[in-house]
Amino acid sequence: MRVLLVEDDAALGEAIARQLRAENFAVDLATNGEDGGHLGATERYDAAILDLGLPKRDGLSILQEWRAEGATLPVLILTARDGWSDKVQGFKAGADDYLTKPFRIDELVMRLRALVRRASGHAASIITCGPLAFDSSTGQFELDGLPLRLTAFEWRVLSALMLRKEIVVERMDLLERVYEGDADVDSNSLEVIVGRLRRKIGADRIETVRGRGYRLTAEAA
Template identity: 80%
Template sequence: MRILVVEDDSTLADGIARALRAENFAVDVAGNGEDGGHLGATELYDAAVLDLGLPLRDGISVLRDWRAQGRTLPVLILTARDGWSEKVAGFKAGADDYLTKPFRVEEVVMRLRALVRRAAGHAGSRIVCGPVAFDAQLGLFELDGLPLKLTAFEWRVLSALMLRKEVVIERAQLIERVYEGDADVDSNSIEVIIGRLRRKIGAGMIETVRGRGYRLTAGS
């Protein structure tokens, strides 16, 4: 999963990014509305954290533009503005959730997990595909009822496949969901990660759909 954080307070942005990376998320950070708006409009993210009081462009106008452009990524607004009118403006612009400062970064992580899960069409937090189970609210995987240990990259790929199980995900989309914007990506990196996952959960669970991408399947 890949998250965009648009926040001009560098200390706060770094703290959110560290907390998300500790939970295996890929994170891109923008410090103003112009950069954040451009990233959200041109890159693939599973969700965005968006401050309202941004330099160059305010968060409401950024969010309105994303929605006008058809960008459907879930957006969690973070702001020091706690008035009801500001919340109404945020939701009218297309926000999915709203959190006022000060807050605990752990709550940001939990709210983002819930937003990503619901955006993928899952009402409940537990997602099962064959012997693999994913607690999307806690970010934990199990294989045959036992904890499954994964690297950060493996977690990102498997969570993307799990949230869209039985659906083909294009290789390019997997790359975008696994790597941060400034990463130097090897041409066969996804194939290497897929190979490691197959050894951990079973080769038949991840299908290669030639010319398209990959699909997680429980099989027949």
């Protein structure tokens, strides 16, 4: 999962990004509204965390522009503005959730996971595909009831496939959800990650759709 974080407090932004990365998210951090608005409009993200009081452009105008242009990514507003009218304005602008500062980082992570899950069309927190189970509220995978140990890159690929189980996920779509915007990506890195996942969950569980991408399936070949 790849997240856009737009936060002008450098120390807070780095702290949030560090915690999200520890939870296996890929994070792009923008420290002003101009950069954040551009990234949200041109890059592919699973969700965005958006402050309101930003230099160069305010968060509400960014969100309104994203929605006017048809962007459907889930947006969580994270702000010190805790008045009722501020919350009303945020939701009217197109926010999916609203969290005020100060906040607990674990609550932010859980809200973010819930937004991504619902945006993918899953109501329940536990998602299954054959012997594989994904608890989207905790980020934990199990195979045949046993915890599955994954690297951050493996987790990002498998979670993207799990949220779209039985659907072909385009190769470029997966790449954009695995790596942060400034990453130097090797041409066959995705194939290496998929190969490692096949060894962990079964080679026949991830199907290669030639010329397109990959599909996670519950049916063993």
